[in-house]
Amino acid sequence: MILYSEVFMMVTKKHLSLAPDHIYVPKHEVMTKNEAEEVLEKYHCKATELPLIFGNDPAIVGLGIKPGDMIKITRKSATAGESFYYRYVVEV
Template sequence: MASKKIPILVPDHVYVPKHEIMTKKEAEEVLQKFNCQPTELPLIFVNDPAIMGLGVKPGDMIKITRKSSTAGDSLYYRYVVEV
């Protein structure tokens, strides 16, 4: 008898850090803090498996929170673009 495979959604996987859509206000604050334009941030494609199900659209900014045993929480920012 074949075993039934349960699909694992990438965003729910233990090794995928927390991804969340930033509000316009949060995004503006980050851009001002780093004195940059959204397109100068690292890019993430709208169809990236890590952001599936978030309802992202091109032009959104994503905040990624990575946990580290030595550094605590580290924040990373990505600008959502089309493929």
């Protein structure tokens, strides 16, 4: 007999593994230390002042990230073309 909770977990894991490949999920990439420093200098802020993203976020799970890394998110826009967003990775 399969319990509802077991089925829910199987479905949830399946969706989590597919999320980064979905058409509406923007491109996420780990920034190098040099890239991160340039962005922080450009915007005159510290990494901890950036918006946060959890390390277990489905969009970045497969990137090999660790808390303290910075993520660059590239979003496509009909009006702006491409726009970039930066997130600081934290533990859950």
